[in-house]
Amino acid sequence: MLRIALDGMGGDHAPAAMVEGAVQCLDRDPELNVVLVGRPEALEPELARLSPPPGRITIHPASQVAGMDEAPGHVLRHQRDASIRVAFDLHKAGQVDAVVSAGNSGATMAVGMVVMGRLPEVDRPALASVFPGLSGPTVVLDVGANVDCSPLMLLQFAYMGAAYAERVVGLANPAVGLMSIGEEGGKGNHVVKQAYEYLKNSGLNFIGNVEGRDLFAGPARVVVCDGFVGNVCLKLAEGMFKALSRVVKERVAVSLTGRLGALLLKPTLSTLAKDLDYENYGGAPLLGINGVAFVCHGASTPKAIASALVVAAASVRGRVAEHVADGLAQYRGRLLGDNGAEERE
Numbered sequence: 001m002l003r004i005a006l007d008g009m010g011g012d013h014a015p016a017a018m019v020e021g022a023v024q025c026l027d028r029d030p031e032l033n034v035v036l037v038g039r040p041e042a043l044e045p046e047l048a049r050l051s052p053p054p055g056r057i058t059i060h061p062a063s064q065v066a067g068m069d070e071a072p073g074h075v076l077r078h079q080r081d082a083s084i085r086v087a088f089d090l091h092k093a094g095q096v097d098a099v100v101s102a103g104n105s106g107a108t109m110a111v112g113m114v115v116m117g118r119l120p121e122v123d124r125p126a127l128a129s130v131f132p133g134l135s136g137p138t139v140v141l142d143v144g145a146n147v148d149c150s151p152l153m154l155l156q157f158a159y160m161g162a163a164y165a166e167r168v169v170g171l172a173n174p175a176v177g178l179m180s181i182g183e184e185g186g187k188g189n190h191v192v193k194q195a196y197e198y199l200k201n202s203g204l205n206f207i208g209n210v211e212g213r214d215l216f217a218g219p220a221r222v223v224v225c226d227g228f229v230g231n232v233c234l235k236l237a238e239g240m241f242k243a244l245s246r247v248v249k250e251r252v253a254v255s256l257t258g259r260l261g262a263l264l265l266k267p268t269l270s271t272l273a274k275d276l277d278y279e280n281y282g283g284a285p286l287l288g289i290n291g292v293a294f295v296c297h298g299a300s301t302p303k304a305i306a307s308a309l310v311v312a313a314a315s316v317r318g319r320v321a322e323h324v325a326d327g328l329a330q331y332r333g334r335l336l337g338d339n340g341a342e343e344r345e
Helices: 016-028 039-048 073-078 084-093 103-118 151-169 191-202 227-251 256-265 266-276 302-317 322-334 339-342
Strands: 002-007 030-040 055-063 100-103 124-130 139-140 176-179 208-212 222-224 283-287 295-296
Touching: 002 016, 002 084, 002 208, 016 030, 016 039, 016 055, 016 302, 030 039, 030 084, 030 302, 039 055, 039 227, 055 084, 073 103, 073 208, 084 100, 084 103, 100 302, 103 295, 124 151, 124 227, 139 151, 139 227, 151 176, 151 191, 151 222, 151 283, 151 302, 151 322, 176 191, 176 227, 191 208, 227 266, 283 302, 295 302, 302 322
Parallel strands: 002 030, 002 100, 030 055, 100 295, 139 222, 176 208, 176 222
Antiparallel strands: 124 139, 124 283, 283 295
């Protein structure tokens, strides 16, 4: 049995959406148990209302809540009994196998890194996101944890993303691309140019630079970038899919021909909608910590929470943290020589 700690108080729709998402995930993964962390007086009524199978969802008390606008440092120093802190403490103690939270993302990342520690050779953990594409899913990282990155960090992201893509998403020997402003190796700023040189000698299936247009149709199944660029890409994609869906619905409704066409295309459109629905992916894994954690959107629905719990369980089974550590342990002496040490100084 797997046990996943869910921050029951985190997110815009907590605790109701958290509890409902926990209940929904039980049918999707019969080996998964959920530990709801938070204030029992808020969680118990929601749990009683939904009547889950006995024993598969338990409550672990935490008296404090990290507000969505609170500084991560304040949470670390002054909220040791915050639900997100308690969840990671349970993970550190081995009482749960992973942590999922839709709460304060900055606090989640900071607490996760402090409590669990970083994997060897990881300067900064990264958030990864799965983008739906015409040729299948693409793992993009970093999507917001690190605004400014060094070339060495981008190399680390590539190893972490490749391990996640292979072990969780199911992409064997995934092609890795570096986000830039042109396909040529000489394009981009200093950081991107140096990262390109590192990646050429990485032993990964590196195919060179990719551009923004390649995220949904290009050959790369892992795309590496700094957190500023990645977050812009993520928010742009979310907005684009919502706008596209609205335009299609409005245009179809204006004519009989459009409605008939939509009826004929309904199976195809339903499949497309499923592939493009971020709720099916749930959350972003925090790669590089010595454990398994997923950071969800603050506005996550129960469906998104359930998906995050299921994917977190898959990450545990796939031993993602171990495989990321193994990959990173090999690169320093074999690939970078003294470059990594010089860059850190």
